Amino acid sequence: MLILECPCCGVKSEETEFHAGGEAHLKRFGPGSTDAEFEGYLFMRENKRGVHFERWRHVNGCGKWFLAARDTNTLEFFGFYPAQTHEPPQDIKDKISAKHPGWSWREFQ
Amino acid sequence: MKRYSVFAVAREALRYHTGWERAWRSPEPKKKYDVIIVGAGGHGLATAYYLGKNFGITNVAILEKGWLGGGNTGRNTTIIRSNYLQDPSAAIYEKARSLYETMSQDLNYNVMFSPRGVMMLAQTQHEIRGYQRTAHANSLQGVKTEFITPQRVKELVPIINIDGPRYPVLGALWQARGGTARHDAVAWGYARACSDMGMDVIQKCEVTAIRTEGGKVKGVDTNRGSIDCDKLGGIVAGNTSVLTEMAGFRVPIESVALQALVSEPIKPCMDVVVMANTVHGYMSQSDKGEMVIGGGTDGFNNYTQRGSFHHIEETVRALNETFPIISRLKMLRQWGGIVDVTGDRSPILSKTPVEGMFINAGWGTGGFKAIPGSGWAMAELMAKGHSPLTEEFSMWRFGEGKFIDESVAAGVAH
Numbered sequence: 001m002l003i004l005e006c007p008c009c010g011v012k013s014e015e016t017e018f019h020a021g022g023e024a025h026l027k028r029f030g031p032g033s034t035d036a037e038f039e040g041y042l043f044m045r046e047n048k049r050g051v052h053f054e055r056w057r058h059v060n061g062c063g064k065w066f067l068a069a070r071d072t073n074t075l076e077f078f079g080f081y082p083a084q085t086h087e088p089p090q091d092i093k094d095k096i097s098a099k100h101p102g103w104s105w106r107e108f109q
Numbered sequence: 110m111k112r113y114s115v116f117a118v119a120r121e122a123l124r125y126h127t128g129w130e131r132a133w134r135s136p137e138p139k140k141k142y143d144v145i146i147v148g149a150g151g152h153g154l155a156t157a158y159y160l161g162k163n164f165g166i167t168n169v170a171i172l173e174k175g176w177l178g179g180g181n182t183g184r185n186t187t188i189i190r191s192n193y194l195q196d197p198s199a200a201i202y203e204k205a206r207s208l209y210e211t212m213s214q215d216l217n218y219n220v221m222f223s224p225r226g227v228m229m230l231a232q233t234q235h236e237i238r239g240y241q242r243t244a245h246a247n248s249l250q251g252v253k254t255e256f257i258t259p260q261r262v263k264e265l266v267p268i269i270n271i272d273g274p275r276y277p278v279l280g281a282l283w284q285a286r287g288g289t290a291r292h293d294a295v296a297w298g299y300a301r302a303c304s305d306m307g308m309d310v311i312q313k314c315e316v317t318a319i320r321t322e323g324g325k326v327k328g329v330d331t332n333r334g335s336i337d338c339d340k341l342g343g344i345v346a347g348n349t350s351v352l353t354e355m356a357g358f359r360v361p362i363e364s365v366a367l368q369a370l371v372s373e374p375i376k377p378c379m380d381v382v383v384m385a386n387t388v389h390g391y392m393s394q395s396d397k398g399e400m401v402i403g404g405g406t407d408g409f410n411n412y413t414q415r416g417s418f419h420h421i422e423e424t425v426r427a428l429n430e431t432f433p434i435i436s437r438l439k440m441l442r443q444w445g446g447i448v449d450v451t452g453d454r455s456p457i458l459s460k461t462p463v464e465g466m467f468i469n470a471g472w473g474t475g476g477f478k479a480i481p482g483s484g485w486a487m488a489e490l491m492a493k494g495h496s497p498l499t500e501e502f503s504m505w506r507f508g509e510g511k512f513i514d515e516s517v518a519a520g521v522a523h
């Protein structure tokens with residue numbers, strides 16, 4: 001069972017209060033993009049065995065969206081941060097680097 | 110290979126079972142093979158089997174990081190059916206179902222295929238229309254299914270509660286020749302047959318890198334050394350993204366946990382498989398008498414083979430209404446597997462950007478039923494470069510917008 005802490009309202013709770021929303025920091029491609037970019041935006045998702053950045057919604061709480069960094073291999077959360085960002089904050093990145101030196105993710109925009 | 114038969118059992122009984130031989134060899138990896146298959150689940154083993162049987166390609170290694178069938182093949186609820194909506198799906202799933210009919214004889218290994226009938230309950234108006242549509246599609250595809258009334262459902266499943274209150278049973282899609290099989294036996298039977306053809310089934314051998322040269326596959330690195338090959342088949346279910354990353358390309362797949370559970374054994378009470386897709390639950394009774402129950406997937410990516418407990422609660426709560434008899438049952442075991450889910454809920458059997466490398470993945474929550482058909486088709490694809498059964502299942506169909514949309518038809522894990 002996952003325990004999450006909503007960065008919007010500060011409530012800490014187990015996962016039934018939240019809803020998972022898939023990969024975070026997706027860059028949107030629309031009219032004018034190449035076929036490959038559009039396909040990537042629609043269908044290709046990061047599916048790492050390891051560090052994963054993802055969207056969550058506090059459905060049974062404040063109702064807001066936020067982002068989280070999690071290890072898909074251990075289910076450990078590295079931290080939670082607001083949805084209005086293009087990149088995880090430095091302290092979360094540092095925490096990840098301490099555990100997974102050399103971790104990678106596609107380019108943050 | 111010594112054949113299994115009633116005479117063999119009698120002979121061994123008379124000499125205290127000292128004459129049984131190992132079902133498959135455990136060889137050291139060679140330096141090079143014509144074909145390497147990564148992943149000794151059902152799909153990998155079936156692919157190897159048909160490479161040998163249908164195309165005479167037997168210089169083959171099947172590499173498995175854990176133990177035979179220790180992935181989803183040994184973790185699923187073994188439902189076999191072919192009542193899908195789209196033509197390409199019906200073709201490969203029905204091919205598989207029909208091969209299951211004679212698999213025990215073909216492999217000389219009892220896989221306990223039990224065509225006891227699979228029933229998919231319609232519990233909303235929307236589902237009635239959906240399943241009637243599927244039944245019509247199936248009759249055009251030559252797959253024998255029918256839409257049956259609630260009364261017929263009650264006759265076939267006396268323990269069911271058809272009148273509600275939350276989800277009354279309004280009918281069902283019924284496939285009389287669907288059913289179940291013994292999952293481990295499918296893996297073991299294929300492994301024994303592959304080994305007998307001279308193939309090397311190598312357990313505890315994890316592929317850690319894929320070597321390419323000029324865009325062409327050369328071989329793999331493993332924890333037991335480097336092995337070369339002319340052709341490579343990546344058939345690793347929930348680990349597909351990890352494997353394709355080694356080869357430098359991406360696939361439209363996400364890995365999530367799917368769970369199942371079994372109850373204590375009870376007297377025979379239900380001799381068909383029942384799926385209730387609206388409430389995300391399905392149930393059958395094993396030969397040991399356990400009620401085998403499966404539910405839905407978790408909503409987040411996961412590689413731990415552990416799922417969230419609230420999904421078990423939701424599944425059991427929902428099934429309680431339809432099967433009041435299970436409310437007092439003790440549950441014995443619960444487990445999870447990591448399933449490989451694509452955007453249109455259909456698999457990928459395809460060439461890849463790396464020449465000589467093929468993938469067979471994306472079977473997600475429902476690939477046990479497909480094992481023999483998938484192996485048949487994948488072997489043809491790897492041997493000849495194309496197969497009528499895999500044509501529509503290419504990894505490029507997403508970019509082309511040529512989905513094989515089964516998410517509406519299935520709607521649930523199975």
Ligand SMILES: Cc1cc2nc3c(=O)[nH]c(=O)nc-3n(C[C@H](O)[C@H](O)[C@H](O)COP(=O)(O)OP(=O)(O)OC[C@H]3O[C@@H](n4cnc5c(N)ncnc54)[C@H](O)[C@@H]3O)c2cc1C
Nearest residue numbers: 148150152174180181182185186188316446476477478523
């Ligand atoms: C709980 C549950 C219930 C299910 N119920 C049903 C059902 O009722 N009906 C149905 O049809 N389907 C069902 N499924 C789905 C079905 O189990 C799978 O689709 C099917 O078993 C996949 O087979 P596979 O051979 O592709 O994968 P697997 O059996 O998972 O085999 C892949 C193998 O690859 C190995 N591997 C991975 N990475 C490497 C590497 N780097 N090197 C070497 N080896 C590697 C793994 O160890 C594994 O053994 C269910 C699944 C689950 C989890």
Ligand SMILES: [Zn+2]
Nearest residue numbers: 006009058062
């Ligand atoms: Zn909140």
